[in-house]
Structure formats: structure tokens, C-alpha cells
Amino acid sequence: MAEGKLDARAARKQAIRRKAQRRHSHFYQHCSHWSFNRQSEGTPIHWYRERWMLAATALLITLLSGFLIPAWATAMKPTAIEPVEHTLLPLALPKIEAPTLKAPAVEDWRVVQVRPGQTLSDIFQSQGLSLTDLQHVVDSAGDAKSALHHIQPGQEFDFLIGRNGGLEGIRFDKDEATRAVIRLDGATPAETIVARTVEAREQVAHGVIDDSLFAAAAKAGLSNAMVIKLADLFKYDVDFVQDLRVGDSFTVVYDTVYRDGAYLHEGDIVAAEFVNQGHRYTAYRFKRADGSIGWFSEDGRPIQKSFLRIPVDFTRISSPFSAARMHPILGLMRAHKGVDYAAPTGTPIHAAGDGVIKFRGWMNGYGNFVIIQHDSHISTAYGHMSRFATEHIGQHVHQGDIIGFVGMTGLATGPHLHYEFRVDNVQRNPQTVTLPKPEPLAGAQMAMFQSNAVKPQLARLMEIDNNYKLARADSTKRSDD
Incomplete structure (x- = not known):
């Protein structure tokens, strides 16, 4: 049975082959003599000729490859660039002379500070200058001349002295915001005012x-x-x-x-x-x-009251206001209707308020004595002066003006000022009497004062005060702990 199946397959293959040969008969007729099978029946010379053709073709392809590939590689290789030689030739340029830069001369100003007790002439002479030089500067100072007449310790003067020792310039403060510079090295003196910040x-x-x-x-x-x-x-x-x-x-x-x-x-x-x-x-x-x-003050009243509470710089109160005291010289019990302020002889005595000098002269136990009438009700009195100032009876004086100097004239055991405050000619205790309040600012001035002065500064004062209180409270708490 197996043999039958094989025969059937062979018969089917033969049928397919015959069918293909019939369909492509022209191809088989043309190539029927090609064969690599040595057992075939064709003539041997036809096989060798075809083989030689194939070999020659392969050799030709090999030779062509040997020539074409190196030529292609050479064509793709970048061309080497030969270096170009450069020749340097000298070129004549026009000669340019560099400008000569002259450094500005530094002026040597000598700074001199005024010492206590020195005068302007002393300072000029200390710099080897003459009074003629000083006069020349004063004449050239213009509106800065007043600054030369009122010099203060610590003030500075700058001098520019020439090689021959002559004065070429001077600088000084005309006021706090401006400086005067006077140059004397030209044909005529020149003054310059320089503003300072x-x-x-x-x-x-x-x-x-x-x-x-x-x-x-x-x-x-x-x-x-x-x-x-x-x-x-x-x-x-x-x-x-x-x-x-x-x-x-x-x-x-x-x-x-x-x-x-x-x-x-x-x-x-x-x-x-x-x-x-x-x-x-x-x-x-x-x-x-x-x-x-x-x-x-915060209510807009001037701090400067109508009267000074104490009209002299004193060391101590040697005798207070009293209805009865033992007089140190008379040895009698009597009222002391003023306050005695002990102070060195020559200490200035000031007017307690604005007024007119009503009395100036010798007054019994008061010695050298001055009475100032301030208004129709109030007057002040000053006793035991060593000497008077230049004021005279009937002259108007301002609060703080010097009217005399401390002494011990009259009945006194030591230098002091006997001071009285009188209301309708009745003595009152200067330390406790109610002094009249000055009038406050009015209208727009008060409004401006409150907004520009009080409001911003009061806030600062309160803040500082509060910060101090907090710091003090914190310190106290830590010490308790």
C-alpha cells in the first residue's frame, strides 16, 4: 500500500513538471543545454565555456574594484593647504609728540587753631606775618570782616605762605555755613565765599x-x-x-x-x-x-516765666524767708522778709523780670540796694551788693540783665544776695509765691505749635518713657527671681 502512495506522488510530480514545461517551453528550449551535472549527456565543451565566462566576469569586477576604490578614497581626502609666507615691510609713520601733562601744584595751607586768650595779631605773628599783613586781610575781607573781630577759642584759620615768606592767602569761617577765602597772590586781592553743608x-x-x-x-x-x-x-x-x-x-x-x-x-x-x-x-x-x-510747655505757654525764681547762681541758702529769726549781727529776734543766697563775691545778680529801676543806692542794713518795679503791683529788691552794674534809676531792664554783683555791704556776715519779692509793697516768700503765668500762644500760632512741635515730639517722649518703664520693670522682675 505504501508503494502505491509513492507511485501516486511520483505521478503527480511528473504531471506538474509536464504542465510547467508546456507553459514555459520556450525557456527550456533555450537553456536546455546548461548543466553543472557531470553525469548529464551534453557535450563537455559547453560547460567549460560557461565556466570561463563566469570566471572572467569575476576577475573583471575584482580588477575594477582595485582601481576605483583608491581613486574614490583619494578624491574624498581633503587637500592640504600649504602655508603662505608673509613678508614684514617697515612702514614710516608720522611722529606724534605726546602732550606734557603738568600735575597741579598742591598748595600747602597751614591750619592754626585759636587758643584761649589769643588775639588775631598773636596768630599772625606766630606765622611770621606782620601787622601790615593783618591790616591787608581785614581791608580785603568785605562782609566777612566781622568774623575777624570776634574770634573764639577752637576756631581755625588757614594760611597760605609763599616761598619768600609772604602771605598769599587766608581761609576762615565767615559763619557756621560759609567759609571766606581771600587770595593775595594776584594783582588785586580776591575774596571768595564758599558754602558749606x-x-x-x-x-x-x-x-x-x-x-x-x-x-x-x-x-x-x-x-x-x-x-x-x-x-x-x-x-x-x-x-x-x-x-x-x-x-x-x-x-x-x-x-x-x-x-x-x-x-x-x-x-x-x-x-x-x-x-x-x-x-x-x-x-x-x-x-x-x-x-x-x-x-x-504743652499748653502753649512760654517756658520763660515773667519772673526768675532765683536771680543768682548760688551755693546754698544761708537764710530762708521767716516771720522771725535771730539776726546774726544785731542779736535780736526779727522777721527775715527775704531769702539769702550765699555766693562768692562778684557773682552776677540778674533782674528777675522786665521792669524799671526804681531805686539804686545805699539802704540802711541792706547796703548797696536795687529795687525794680515790674508793674503796678509787683516789685523785687536786691541787697548787699559789692557794686552796681551800669544801669541807673528810671532805666528799663529785661529779665536776666545784670544789675549788680554779690557782696557783703550793710549788715552781713558773709557774701550773699538778699532777695525780696513784693506784692503791693508786702514781702512774700520768693520760693513759694505763685508767679503769674505768661500768656499762651494764640490762634493759628497755637494750632501750628500743637501740630508741628507737640504732637511729634510728645509721641517720642512717651515712647522713650514707656520703654524705660518696661526695661526697669523687667530688671526688677529678674532681680526678684
């Missing part, structure tokens, strides 16, 4: 009195000069010798003046607060409508 910077200081006002102020960073300004503001309300207590405090807002960026000096107080025995006093700087500057 001046600015005020605010500083703040706060202190509490533990020992003395000066000690507390120094601890707060205030100079002695600023302490005197502070005391001068509140001298109408506070006796800085008798009234100060431990725990009193102060806060000061003040200016420091800088010129051309360098510190120059302390300025004025802008605002201040002083708490004395629980009473609070304030002062604010304000520029009035007429251009004058003054200090006012």
Missing part, C-alpha cells in the same frame, strides 16, 4: 537721678553744656539745688550739628521732659511767626 541730627537721652543731675546726665551721654541748657529751661519751675530728689528723671531730644559730614558741635534742645517729685514739666522748641525761637 550744615545739617542737624537729633539725639535722645534719658536719665534717672541717683546722686546728682550731672552724674545722671553723664551716664545718659549728655555733656555738661547740655545739662546747663536743660537746667536753664526748667529753672523757672525747679530749684536744681533744693528740689532734686533720688528717682527724678529727665528725657531730652536735642540737635547735634554736622558740617560737611563731620561733627561740629551740640545744638539746641528740641524737646525735654523733667519729672521732679512726681510733677511733670515739659518744654518744646517752636519758631514764632516773627521768626524768633522760644520754648513752650
Whole structure:
């Protein structure tokens, strides 16, 4: 059975082959003689010819590849660029002469600072200059001449001295904001006024009195000069010798003046607060409508009262106001209707307020005696003067004017001022009498003062005071812990 299946397959293959031969008879007729089978019946020469043709074709392709591939590689290789030789030729250029730069000459100004007691002539002579040179400068100073007549210790003068020792120039401050430069090295003297940049910077200081006002102020960073300004503001309300207590405090807002960026000096107080025995006093700087500057309390009243509480710088009260006391010379019990302020002989005595000199001369036990009438009701009296000032009877004086000097004329055991405050010719205690209040600012001036002076500075004073209280409370709490 297997043999039958094989015969059937062979017969089917033969049928397929015959069918293919019939369909492609022309191809078989053309290529029927090609054969690689050595057992075929064709002639051997036809096989070898075809083989040689194939071999020749392969050889030809090989030879062509040997020639074409190197030529292609050479064509793709970049062409080497030979370096080009350069020749440097000298070129004649026009000669240019560089300009000669002359450095500016540095002028050697000698700076001289005025010492206490020196005069301008002393300074000129110290620089080898003559009084003729000084006169020449004064004549050339123009409107800066007044600055040469009022020199102060610490003020500076700059001198430009020539090689022959002659004066060629001088520089000095005409005022705080301008400098005068006078050149004398030309045909005629030349004066130049140079403006300088001046600015005020605010500083703040706060202190509490533990020992003395000066000690507390120094601890707060205030100079002695600023302490005197502070005391001068509140001298109408506070006796800085008798009234100060431990725990009193102060806060000061003040200016420091800088010129051309360098510190120059302390300025004025802008605002201040002083708490004395629980009473609070304030002062604010304000520029009035007429251009004058003054200090006012929060209610707009001038700090400067109508009368000074104490008209002399004293060391102690040697005898207070009393209805009865033992007189140190007479040995009798009698009233002492004034206050005696002990002070060195020659200490200036100031008018307590504006008024007219009613009496000036010798008065029994008072010695050299002055009475000033201030208005129809109030007068003040000053006794035991060593000598009078230049005022005379009937002359009008202003508060603070010097009317005499401390002494011990009349019935006195030592140099002091006997001071009386009289109302309708009746003596009152100067330390306790109610002094009349000055009139406050009016209308638009008051509104401007409140908005420009009080409002901004009061906020600063309150902030500083609160910060101090918080710091003090914190310190106390930590000490308790």
C-alpha cells in the first residue's frame, strides 16, 4: 500500500513538471543545454565555456574594484593647504609728540587753631606775618570782616605762605555755613565765599537721678553744656539745688550739628521732659511767626516765666524767708522778709523780670540796694551788693540783665544776695509765691505749635518713657527671681 502512495506522488510530480514545461517551453528550449551535472549527456565543451565566462566576469569586477576604490578614497581626502609666507615691510609713520601733562601744584595751607586768650595779631605773628599783613586781610575781607573781630577759642584759620615768606592767602569761617577765602597772590586781592553743608541730627537721652543731675546726665551721654541748657529751661519751675530728689528723671531730644559730614558741635534742645517729685514739666522748641525761637510747655505757654525764681547762681541758702529769726549781727529776734543766697563775691545778680529801676543806692542794713518795679503791683529788691552794674534809676531792664554783683555791704556776715519779692509793697516768700503765668500762644500760632512741635515730639517722649518703664520693670522682675 505504501508503494502505491509513492507511485501516486511520483505521478503527480511528473504531471506538474509536464504542465510547467508546456507553459514555459520556450525557456527550456533555450537553456536546455546548461548543466553543472557531470553525469548529464551534453557535450563537455559547453560547460567549460560557461565556466570561463563566469570566471572572467569575476576577475573583471575584482580588477575594477582595485582601481576605483583608491581613486574614490583619494578624491574624498581633503587637500592640504600649504602655508603662505608673509613678508614684514617697515612702514614710516608720522611722529606724534605726546602732550606734557603738568600735575597741579598742591598748595600747602597751614591750619592754626585759636587758643584761649589769643588775639588775631598773636596768630599772625606766630606765622611770621606782620601787622601790615593783618591790616591787608581785614581791608580785603568785605562782609566777612566781622568774623575777624570776634574770634573764639577752637576756631581755625588757614594760611597760605609763599616761598619768600609772604602771605598769599587766608581761609576762615565767615559763619557756621560759609567759609571766606581771600587770595593775595594776584594783582588785586580776591575774596571768595564758599558754602558749606550744615545739617542737624537729633539725639535722645534719658536719665534717672541717683546722686546728682550731672552724674545722671553723664551716664545718659549728655555733656555738661547740655545739662546747663536743660537746667536753664526748667529753672523757672525747679530749684536744681533744693528740689532734686533720688528717682527724678529727665528725657531730652536735642540737635547735634554736622558740617560737611563731620561733627561740629551740640545744638539746641528740641524737646525735654523733667519729672521732679512726681510733677511733670515739659518744654518744646517752636519758631514764632516773627521768626524768633522760644520754648513752650504743652499748653502753649512760654517756658520763660515773667519772673526768675532765683536771680543768682548760688551755693546754698544761708537764710530762708521767716516771720522771725535771730539776726546774726544785731542779736535780736526779727522777721527775715527775704531769702539769702550765699555766693562768692562778684557773682552776677540778674533782674528777675522786665521792669524799671526804681531805686539804686545805699539802704540802711541792706547796703548797696536795687529795687525794680515790674508793674503796678509787683516789685523785687536786691541787697548787699559789692557794686552796681551800669544801669541807673528810671532805666528799663529785661529779665536776666545784670544789675549788680554779690557782696557783703550793710549788715552781713558773709557774701550773699538778699532777695525780696513784693506784692503791693508786702514781702512774700520768693520760693513759694505763685508767679503769674505768661500768656499762651494764640490762634493759628497755637494750632501750628500743637501740630508741628507737640504732637511729634510728645509721641517720642512717651515712647522713650514707656520703654524705660518696661526695661526697669523687667530688671526688677529678674532681680526678684
